[in-house]
Amino acid sequence: MEDLLLTTLYISLLIHVLLVCFAAWRLWNGENVIDRLMGSDMLSNLCLAVLVLAALIHRQKIYIDVALGLAAIGYITIITLAKYITDKRMF
């Protein structure tokens, strides 16, 4: 059962790394600014998924703490950039 879970986790990690590559390529030639903003949000969430998979594979909880910090920084960045694009100023 342990081997089956590890195999599933490694296949999932491979799929997620491929998804990060595809999303970064699509983000590089996005059509407008909102598209690229949304793509960067999705890319940060995919990196979060890769960190959680690393925590599941290595069985260490420090990766989940790193993922929490990354999620907080990504959330504040997306909200602030959306407000900046809308109003042409931040505050």
Next chain:
Amino acid sequence: MVTFMETVFYIFAIAAVVIGTFFSAVGVLGYFRLPDVYTRLHAAGMVSIFGVVLLLVAAAVRTPVSWGHALVLIFFLLAAGPPTAHAIGSAAKRINLPMKGARRDDLMKQPKAHNRKPY
């Protein structure tokens, strides 16, 4: 000696990882294929809510990885997903990005309510 509950937890973790990977793949596919910013927002939200949260459910079920951190991150993601989608959609509406294939646009009929500052 593997007890019955550990087997149940392993099966639950495997199912959560498989379903989360499937939803992440569907989200990236929607980000490639959908025609419009407003419809692509569905796909981008699906990666956050279903993909990462189901992987974190697998991390919370599996015992040696601490489940408290995973629950805090699940709560944060569920709280942060809708404001992010609202901010992106509102920004797209306010810089007048068009909806492709829309027969009519209800928000364009009210320029005063559309242009006022919400805060």
